[in-house]
Amino acid sequence: MKDTRAQIDILYDEVREYREIDAFQDMLKSLKPLPNLAPFNAMLVQMQKPGSRWVLSAGQWKDRFGRYPKPGSRPLVIMRPFGPISFVYEYGDTEGREVTDEMIRKHFVEPFRAEQVVDAETLYDFTEKLHREGIRYREEPYGTTMGGQIIRMERIDSKHLVKTTSVANHFVEQHACIVVNSSLKPTEKFITVLHELGHFFCGHLGTFGMKHIPVRDDLTKEIEEFEAETACWICCNRLGIDNPGTVDYLAGYKEEHGQIPPVSIDTILKAAGCIENVIHKDGNIRIGLKVIEKFPKENEKIN
Known part of the structure; x- marks a missing residue:
């Protein structure tokens, strides 16, 4: 899998047109029609068959829609979690029962979309999940030009404390803290958190000994900001958030540079895939984080 990712970077280094800002944005926009795939796999699909929409495995097409791959159709290759590869088929390469717009919305759009405006409750639920990634969340009354920052703990x-049972309190190590301007609106706070998570998952703060975070804490400020902002934009675009x-x-x-910096x-x-995982999943504790069990004393107050 590492070799595949390395080849992706080599490809975009060689295809010069993608170094132009406009072409780079168009390339990222092509991930939007594939919300059920992680961004990396969505890019793999678009590289193999540009313009693809609604992609599922043969089994998923059969079970959910009563459709089957057309004879002779070529499957598309994606990376499988904890495994080598999987094969999927684009809607146009299948046949069978008719798929209505309502079915498309139910299975491909609604589960992966957010409202244009994030309310306070949605923001709270999201930021509570951060603790299970090893990230604290706080708000401070910053000035108008300061949106937020992420700090290594x-x-x-x-x-x-992430969970309390009848026998123990469960604490998780916290490696970083996201601090957001308290004067921002909930949607603006949400977007700010996405940007700071971009820094975290791109490895700009270090790896913290976790396999899903690369070691990339020696980059220039320009590259770090471009990578974090781009990861944030991918997530917002796929969620439908302006x-x-x-x-x-x-x-x-x-206007200043014309081309993107040498980002990965x-x-x-x-x-972006890690950020979406935090948004969409149920908040399980990240594998690799140290969990501490503290047995409470009698009548101990749990904060």
Whole structure:
């Protein structure tokens, strides 16, 4: 899998047109029609068959829609979690029962979309999941030009209570803290958190000994900001959340530089996938995080 990702970066280094800002944005927009695939796999599908929409395995097409691959149709290759590869088929390469717009919305759109405006409850539910990734969340009354920041936690005793059972309190190590401007609206706070998670999952703060985070803490500020902003934009675009800040950022970068900096596209895609995993999953504790069980004393108050 590492070799595949390396080849992705080599490919985009060789295909010069993708170094242009406009072409780069168009390439990322092509991930939107494939919300059920992780961003990295969505890119693999678009590279093999540009313009693909609604992609599932043969078994999924059969079970969910009563459709089957057309004779002679070529499957598309994607990476499988904890395994080598899987084969999927694009809608146009299948036949069988008619698929209505309502079925498309139910299976491909609604489970992966958010409202244009994130309310306070949605923001709270999302930020509560961060603790299970080893990330604390706080708000501070910053000035109007400061959206937020992510800080590496240096205290070795930093932990957060994530679960209480009848026999134990379960604490998880906290490696970083996202601090967001308290004066922002919930949607703006949500987008700010996505950007800071881009830094975290791109490895800009270090790896913290976890396999899903690469070691990439020696990059320039320019590269780090471009990667984090791009990962954030991918997630917003696929969720249907308007993010004018990234549009302005890329427009300004285009005017000043014309081409994207030497970023790692596969790292950006992987980071976006990790962010989406936090958004969509049920908040299980990240594998690799240290979980501490503290048996409570009688009448002990649990904070």
